[in-house]
Amino acid sequence: MSDKVYIFDTTLRDGEQSPGATMNISEKINMARQLEKLGVDIIEAGFPAASNGDFEAVKTIAQSVDNIQVAGLSRAVLSDIDRAWEAVRYAKNPRIHTFIATSDIHMKHKFNKEPDEILEMARKAVRHAASLTPNVEFSAEDASRSRWDFLVSVVEAVIDEGATTINIPDTVGYAQPGEFGELIRYLIKNVSNSSKAIFSVHCHNDLGLGVANTLEAIKAGARQAEVTLCGIGERAGNAALEEVVMALHTRKDYYDIDTSVHTEQLFPSCRRLSSTIGQPLSPYKAIVGANAFAHESGIHQDGMIKNRQTYEIMTPESIGKKGTSIVIGKHSGRNALGTKLKEMGYDLNDEQIADVFDAVKSLADKKEDIYDEDVEALVLEVAYRIHDLxxxxxxxxxxxxxxxxxxxxxxxxxxxxxxxxxxxxxxxxxxxxxxxxxxxxxxxxxxxxxxxxxxxxxxxxxxxxxxxxxxxxxxxxxxxxxxxxxxxxxxxxxxxxxxxxxxxxxxxxxxxxxx
The missing domain is CATH 3.30.160.270 (Alpha-isopropylmalate synthase LeuA, regulatory domain)
Structure with missing residues (x-):
């Protein structure tokens, strides 16, 4: 197994399908270029057969980026595959990504077909896609709720037909980390031709386990992760790119896995997406939220002042943020306030710091946010006893x-x-x-x-x-x-x-x- 995981970003396809995240062609191109700058390996640019607008967006993105694979999604329908190829063929490294559901519930209620019929549709789809490009990905939709023996049959068949990437999605966020990792191990071991393809995972977040399932699958041998910036996507979203990448980066001792992502571009990329779709980043969002590197607790602040590794397992600079924020509030300690005042250019004695500290505590009981200007005003009012003009x-x-x-x-x-x-x-x-x-x-x-x-x-x-x-x-x-x-x-x-x-x-x- 390779020690690298390929990052397949589907922000522009699955992410854009989430309510409120629609982008026009110009916005998609700008995001695609930012994703290229971020260093992802593959962009899933859209679903060309879905609409003329989607087709034009995928085609334009394929023409606009250089050092990145561009994938177009298609159902296991020959006309869909042709449409996808017409859009991505302009890319320097195009990929056709075709899919069909393999769970009993989908085969019965969505297709009204028998497993043998689904198997044959998968074969024909991949065979046709492979006649257009050697870069073919096949996804077994709802794989986590599929029968494992049937999955083995489907995966073996599509690899024989030319699929070079096999995606095992947890389409509805149903799987638990332990069982999902075991599924990946089972397939790699029991699919007779598994060595001819890269195994991928695409995990939704309905139970809040998208990132956990993705990481467990990587540990089990998956070498492609399908993710989105900020975890946007249908329903509760997808595994978040920045969380998966920084888990691998921060815990390299545990995973021993690399990616091609330039981590210092994570925060700028997420901020660009937030601005583009008009949805603010939650302050509590892992990795890129405003509070991810902010400390208000006096105990935490004291530890950070002495050694930042006491409470930060990664640096803000590593994801492209300017630095740690020591937030002054009602939970802050006197040591943190003294450090903050020195950073602001005030050299106060212990008595003056104590006076300002009491004033900060009093103000924090009245208002939610205390800004540097508030602290500065308290210094002038309390420490220097300057009255209103x-x-x-x-x-x-x-x-x-x-x-x-x-x-x-x-x-x-x-x-x-x-x-x-x-x-x-x-x-x-x-x-x-x-x-x-x-x-x-x-x-x-x-x-x-x-x-x-x-x-x-x-x-x-x-x-x-x-x-x-x-x-x-x-x-x-x-x-x-x-x-x-x-x-x-x-x-x-x-x-x-x-x-x-x-x-x-x-x-x-x-x-x-x-x-």
């Missing part, structure tokens, strides 16, 4: 359909010259809407015009009288700040959040100047 005292806003532009009257308290005796400053300004009018007026009063990067509103509580929580992100000359405010009136909450962000921005500017 501005507060909202009053505001009124006009907006309607009368033709008069939206405008806002804002009164601020200005503490810049005297923290105990603020000066009232007021102005009226216009805007494209009521919020824009408020922000423009505040800019005029404080004398800066930061760039607004994000504005979001969320309900703090339910019901018609829910309090609104507003978050704004602003920046000026490369300095960033986050502000938050809450009120039953969204416009008032927006003004509070904007002033909060400006106060933080001004503190950052003052601290940078002092430093």
């Amino acid at each position: 501005f507060k909202v005292k009053d505001l009124s806003v006009f907006s309607g359909t009368s033709g008069v532009p939206p405008h806002a009257a804002v009164i601020l308290q200005d503490f810049r010259n005297d923290e105990s005796n603020p000066v009232e400053i007021k102005d009226v300004g216009f805007g494209e809407g009521p919020i824009n009018a408020v922000f423009s007026t505040i800019n005029s009063l404080v004398g800066i015009e930061p760039e607004l990067g994000l504005y979001s509103v969320n309900a703090v509580t339910g019901g018609a009288d829910a309090q609104g929580a507003v978050t704004v992100h602003i920046s000026e000359n490369g300095l960033k700040s986050i502000g938050r405010g809450s009120d039953e009136d969204i416009i008032v909450a927006s003004a509070k959040a904007y002033i909060n962000a400006i106060n933080r921005l001004e503190r950052i500017k003052q601290e940078k100047k002092n430093a």
Whole structure:
């Protein structure tokens, strides 16, 4: 047996069949090129007989990539096989992938045919495909629920007819790792001509075992894994490419198996797919999720600071991510906060760190996410005792359909010259809407015009009288700040959040100047 597993990516075929993952031809070509950059061995580009659009996509992909095999899927129907060949023949290394079901339940209820008839259909299909290309793959659909002795007969027959890759799918995610591995061993041992073909597996994830079954099959002798980026696919999806590859990579001591995948392209590839199909990566997704290399627990953070191998079995750089994230939150430890503050450029003594630590804990009880800007603001407020420069005292806003532009009257308290005796400053300004009018007026009063990067509103509580929580992100000359405010009136909450962000921005500017 080879010490290499071929990675057969079916993101563009099985993956695209999942709800919400449809791609146009241009998107498929871009993904195919990224998969080539990733280093997969075979791309299953589509099902050419399914539609003219699928045919054109497979044909165009075959013409667009160079160093990768391109497969087209077909039923064990001669016209399907011809259509697949017409699409993939333009590839430098084309493959026809034909399939037919071999389980009793499929043969009876889907085909209404006897096993001998199915066997003959498989023979004819592979014989015809092999007359077009020497690169033929045969799949026994629903193999994990098929009779093992019948599978042996079918696999022997199609290898005799010219199949060079034999795929044993767990089509409905029914198999358990131990029995699936045993099935692969049984076939390799009992199929008389098994040495003439590479055995492959295609495992669905209905019971959450797609990756486990794939790895067990590899351990049993399978040398091709059919996978998708992020595990997308029909129903609960497929075995995830990044999980299979990194399991083999991280536990080479156990599997002693290589792949051709460039692991540092895993995260960029998954991120590209997420952007293309408009489905965000779950933060808890293995390997590529936002939390995969993030640590909030104080015990974990302390271990990571001392030696990252205490809690990370692979490096984020190995999959193409920038680095580990030490997340500051209510579970964080003081040591982690001190390290974080040093990374941010603050050299605080133990007493100051303790004050900031208590403030972080208090803030974490009130809000879900704590950003670096939050920590920085707490340093300035608690460690350096810098107070707010501005507060909202009053505001009124006009907006309607009368033709008069939206405008806002804002009164601020200005503490810049005297923290105990603020000066009232007021102005009226216009805007494209009521919020824009408020922000423009505040800019005029404080004398800066930061760039607004994000504005979001969320309900703090339910019901018609829910309090609104507003978050704004602003920046000026490369300095960033986050502000938050809450009120039953969204416009008032927006003004509070904007002033909060400006106060933080001004503190950052003052601290940078002092430093």
